[in-house]
Amino acid sequence: MKKEQLKSGISIRRSLAEASAEQLAAVKSIIAAVQQEGDAALTRFTEKWDGVKVENLRVGEEEIAEAVSRFEPQLLEDLTEAADNIRTYHEYQRQQGYTHTNDDGSYVAQRVTAIPSAGLYVPGGTAAYPSSVLMNVIPAQVAGVKRIVLVSPPGKDGKLSDGVLAAAHILGIEEIYKVGGAQAVAALAYGTESIRPVDKITGPGNVFVALAKREVFGEVAIDMIAGPSEITVIADDTAFADEIAADLLSQAEHDPMATAVLLTTSEDLADAVSAEVEKQLQSLPRQAIAAKAIADHGVIYIGETMERLIEAANELAPEHLEIMADDAEKIADRIENAGAIFIGRFSSEPIGDYFAGANHVLPTNSTARFSSALSVYDFMKRTSIIYYSEQAWQNNEAKIARLARLEGLEGHARAVESRSWKKENR
Amino acid sequence: MKKEQLKSGISIRRSLAEASAEQLAAVKSIIAAVQQEGDAALTRFTEKWDGVKVENLRVGEEEIAEAVSRFEPQLLEDLTEAADNIRTYHEYQRQQGYTHTNDDGSYVAQRVTAIPSAGLYVPGGTAAYPSSVLMNVIPAQVAGVKRIVLVSPPGKDGKLSDGVLAAAHILGIEEIYKVGGAQAVAALAYGTESIRPVDKITGPGNVFVALAKREVFGEVAIDMIAGPSEITVIADDTAFADEIAADLLSQAEHDPMATAVLLTTSEDLADAVSAEVEKQLQSLPRQAIAAKAIADHGVIYIGETMERLIEAANELAPEHLEIMADDAEKIADRIENAGAIFIGRFSSEPIGDYFAGANHVLPTNSTARFSSALSVYDFMKRTSIIYYSEQAWQNNEAKIARLARLEGLEGHARAVESRSWKKENR
Structure with a gap:
């Protein structure tokens, strides 16, 4: 990994990736076709992009039951426990309304209600993430959203992955459609014969999905458009190089555009982590992706004092920040800008991705300065009442x-x- | 006003106004110039667009003191009382963090903090609204935002309006710059020699301001991009036609694109309101604007039952909804989609614009289905903590x-x- 002395004004911010004009034009024409032709356009685009002719857009009950029966019971148990932890964490976020009454008999109130409906985009193929189903659906359920819809592109066999259907089953989600890409976003925004429109669209996707979400924004609400994963680790000489390297690689393996940064006071640790990253990369299945991320966006910064490391972390405002140092909790108290903070040696970042309960949809590209994890608040709205x-x-x-x-x-x-x-x- | 029988699927939604390619190009070039040249660009654009050469971009203490001393004491008192009401309402919105602890010693927490800085755009000239200063600044103050900056275009005399400066003075805001338009938004997003950048930009503005906010979105946070004002009134035959007409016109006078809708069960009331609107329009100073809004976007819908009126209001999801009918509170309980609800004859809409305490920055264009008034929440961010x-x-x-x-x-x-x-x- 690159090694640099820490200086002021470091940044992992990038100018927002601009999609090509061709991609945008394609997305606009897909949206227009779905608006005009409805289901026929969905079937046509699915055949074109996903290479499969889908008879029924909606996933049948028996398809879900079959997927669940095929799914390994231990994994079903793991997913269920993760879902319970996520629900517990998010239940604290339920908002209450309030009423302020005056002596003259007037009152001003805030009523909090769930948005009526939400549509969640779940990527398909190799990137079919059951954990994304949990992280997007549960906040909506805790908010009380009455109608929750999943959409996901089918595989070549015309089916969704067992893991995604199992996660949906655990949560009791039954309205699931086999459609992906910009066409799925258009269907959720404008509706077709089979798919009634929703009020908010959330969930990750490729560039076509992101562009389509931007296009329909205003017509419906959307969540943040998340960028590549980021991890920053603050470590002093009490930390273990192999653990830091493993955690850096866990984010690097997501995306060649992912960022992995170590901030440390220890030159020795810097060298050891750099060597460990090279070593661990050798046997990583997603080696090509992770190696490119480390080469392009991996940096070790050496700072003279912990004070300077803290300042640097606040400047970076990373999506994920791990603190492996003496007094990690006290250091965490001084972090102002980070999506999620992982305190101490045993709080490895993937614990947050899958299990601890906090949401793994987090602000990237330094937007943790002003924005927050996906939450129950995102699925609620507030109405003012004046009497x-x-x-x-x-x-x-x-x-x-x-x-x-x-x-x-x-x-x-x-x-x-x-x-x-x-x-x-x- | 147009009179129609209520049918299903009524809507006040419009496709989002597309700005011209020339306007967008102009905004992009202004932003680029501010990024490259800083203050020099600000001064140049202010001379070009506002017709005045400004020596010092920042408003001096003595300028604020002079404005306050010129300002009518009674109005200063009125503004102060309004500010107190607004603060009281918004203080209920202060969010608390939480910690969930497990038996194994682990915990997951949510920490809530204010965003570090916010910039508020205040329109200048004839549309200089002291109430906008109150409605944007107070939620940021209650959230605990440390640095709050106002920007507003100067008049031909090189000054900001006394009302705007008086409102800022009441709130203790001292960092105020005489710059408006896309150049002000660019300065707040990227910074210049005189103006340090902020993390979030809020406040209303013309099409150039709105376009600039969209352009810098992602670099900084922005609030909603509000559309033209909307009012919908639900009334039965207990309501007074002149009061309904006056309230409809209060929103129509904002903008030729404003929407004014009456939903009623009473044919007689419909005719009386229609006649009253014509009559009151004759003497309204902003007659031209209001008349165009009423002609283009004013409708009276007659429905057979209150049930149907409630359904229609939920379909419209208006920014402002007044209910002047028997059992107004019970009807309000059944409204799912509205920015703000005004209950009963004495809750005229302008009470909410200026005084009651709820925020007057509200979702328009049917987005009340999924979005909410400007609030303290908009100026806070949440960090997840995992141990x-x-x-x-x-x-x-x-x-x-x-x-x-x-x-x-x-x-x-x-x-x-x-x-x-x-x-x-x-």
């Missing part, structure tokens, strides 16, 4: 009319005053 | 490794397993 009694109106009418006129909005002033107009002519 | 003890790791290592391998991510499995590798070679 003014006659007394409250009388007490405040003149003030409100003055403020409206200050802004040149006479119609606003008259509206408030209209309650005192004579009503003889009614 | 696994050795015991917790031991108990769960095998499960996590199995789940990782199920997804074909061997590197993830090895990372978790690395904690049990022998350490002799260290």
